[in-house]
Amino acid sequence: MPKIRTVYTCQNCNYQASHWVGQCPQCGEWNTFIEDVVVSQNSKSGSHAGKGVTIAPIQLSKISTKNIKRLSSNISEFDRVLGGGFVPGQVVLLAGEPGIGKSTILTDIAKSLGDKKILYVAGEESPDQIKIRAERMGYPAENLFILQESGVEQIISVAEAEKDLALIIVDSVQTIYSDEIAGISGSLPQVRGCTQLLTMAAKRTGIPVVLVGHVNKEGVVAGPKVLEHIVDTILYLEGDPQHMFRMLRTSKNRFGPVSEVGIFEMQEKGMKEVKNPSELFLEEHVAGTSGSCIAVVMEGYRPLLFEVQALTIRTSFGYPRRTASGFNANRLQVLVATIEKRTGIDLSGHDIYLNIAGGFKISEYAADLAVCIAVISSVKDLPIKEKSVVYGEVGLNGEVRRVSHTEKRSKEAKKLGFEIIISPETAKSLNEAVSKALSKGYNLDSGKHAKQNTTESKRYNAVKPV
Numbered sequence: 001m002p003k004i005r006t007v008y009t010c011q012n013c014n015y016q017a018s019h020w021v022g023q024c025p026q027c028g029e030w031n032t033f034i035e036d037v038v039v040s041q042n043s044k045s046g047s048h049a050g051k052g053v054t055i056a057p058i059q060l061s062k063i064s065t066k067n068i069k070r071l072s073s074n075i076s077e078f079d080r081v082l083g084g085g086f087v088p089g090q091v092v093l094l095a096g097e098p099g100i101g102k103s104t105i106l107t108d109i110a111k112s113l114g115d116k117k118i119l120y121v122a123g124e125e126s127p128d129q130i131k132i133r134a135e136r137m138g139y140p141a142e143n144l145f146i147l148q149e150s151g152v153e154q155i156i157s158v159a160e161a162e163k164d165l166a167l168i169i170v171d172s173v174q175t176i177y178s179d180e181i182a183g184i185s186g187s188l189p190q191v192r193g194c195t196q197l198l199t200m201a202a203k204r205t206g207i208p209v210v211l212v213g214h215v216n217k218e219g220v221v222a223g224p225k226v227l228e229h230i231v232d233t234i235l236y237l238e239g240d241p242q243h244m245f246r247m248l249r250t251s252k253n254r255f256g257p258v259s260e261v262g263i264f265e266m267q268e269k270g271m272k273e274v275k276n277p278s279e280l281f282l283e284e285h286v287a288g289t290s291g292s293c294i295a296v297v298m299e300g301y302r303p304l305l306f307e308v309q310a311l312t313i314r315t316s317f318g319y320p321r322r323t324a325s326g327f328n329a330n331r332l333q334v335l336v337a338t339i340e341k342r343t344g345i346d347l348s349g350h351d352i353y354l355n356i357a358g359g360f361k362i363s364e365y366a367a368d369l370a371v372c373i374a375v376i377s378s379v380k381d382l383p384i385k386e387k388s389v390v391y392g393e394v395g396l397n398g399e400v401r402r403v404s405h406t407e408k409r410s411k412e413a414k415k416l417g418f419e420i421i422i423s424p425e426t427a428k429s430l431n432e433a434v435s436k437a438l439s440k441g442y443n444l445d446s447g448k449h450a451k452q453n454t455t456e457s458k459r460y461n462a463v464k465p466v
């Protein structure tokens with residue numbers, strides 16, 4: 001078994017002491033020491049040094065990856081984020097807010113793994129609760145073995161003794177502890193030390209391990225941000241608990257692409273993968289309503305269509321409100337200022353409410369143009385032309401800027417039957433885009449400010465580098 005030692009580490013210069021000190025003897029900073037753990041391999045299982053073994057570098061081209069056999073979860077959206085399934089000995093951290101559906105998705109994976117044997121370490125729930133969940137999901141759970149144990153050393157010895165284990169699930173990492181480490185379970189040294197021990201066990205046995213980790217309000221895996229360096233893969237399960245859609249994102253993956261996204265729907269009988277997300281998101285979209293605009297946004301390498309909704313009403317008291325749900329409120333303020341200045345539309349007397357339908361969060365700048373058009377469509381009470389989609393970044397000068405993956409976005413829009421694509425390729429300025437998007441041939445170029453901008457931009461274009 002590897003040895004664990006408690007040390008105190010200076011957060012400023014990384015100096016380590018065996019006991020807590022107020023001032024760091026190395027860098028002189030005060031109150032920078034935190035309790036930490038160091039896990040060291042014993043000489044038998046660690047490096048080859050000192051064993052009389054000749055150590056030589058291996059030519060990379062001679063290393064074959066063909067023999068790596070991935071364990072498919074049989075859920076294509078989950079495999080997509082993993083990069084094709086679990087790699088032997090892979091340690092995956094599944095993070096998310098409490099109640100978002102982490103245990104549910106893992107139960108779904110256990111169900112879809114069929115007869116493959118899974119060890120489920122239950123630290124949060126009793127076996128009864130897990131049984132109720134499985135029953136609710138119509139899962140007989142014959143391949144699922146529950147271990148109600150919090151001691152990490154005991155968990156590892158059970159996992160090593162069990163035969164033919166395909167996967168170990170630890171729900172959650174904040175509930176397990178080691179007697180060798182100081183502090184209560186969930187504390188930084190405990191979580192870090194236990195994760196290191198489990199990672200070593202995973203590498204030794206070749207069994208993939210999924211660790212569940214809760215995130216706090218700031219969206220950081222509670223306390224142990226340090227875990228991110230230990231594990232191979234980090235998946236975040238996100239979504240608005242009020243809505244049924246959930247997104248599974250990769251933020252780190254040693255065995256596959258990052259920024260991949262899997263989309264799921266929380267249903268009565270567990271988490272169902274969504275194979276045609278855009279179609280589903282647009283199901284409730286009512287064409288011909290003012291303030292509604294369809295945006296094409298990239299989620300990882302996949303284009304998705306979202307409905308951006310804006311509602312503008314006259315401000316009743318002095319200061320106009322700008323509220324955004326699923327979109328950055330500061331970005332909305334910038335776009336509102338750009339609209340006012342570059343199109344001449346006065347929004348100072350309007351409250352603006354922006355919403356991304358379905359409870360999603362959009363952070364891509366490619367949604368800017370759709371947000372601007374939705375706001376203008378609402379304030380002018382003119383619907384956007386039917387079968388049109390929008391994407392593009394809006395610059396402070398009112399120009400529509402290029403975004404990545406234009407081909408993929410257009411292809412997805414056309415596949416779903418959209419005919420008019422308003423993008424940096426078809427509109428150079430916000431004014432042009434709005435004129436193309438709004439029905440009844442609304443033309444903003446007649447606006448006072450718009451004219452002024454045209455002269456400004458001409459003057460700017462005249463200055464050429466020499």
Ligand code: TYD
Nearest residue numbers: 098099100101102103104133267268269270
């Ligand atoms: P859970 O997986 O327990 O969340 P976490 O492990 O992330 O804390 O899921 C909690 C919610 O999911 C709970 O409010 C009930 C709901 N749920 C469903 O809607 N359908 C289901 O089939 C299951 C099992 C749970």
Ligand code: MG
Nearest residue numbers: 102103124171
């Ligand atoms: Mg849970």
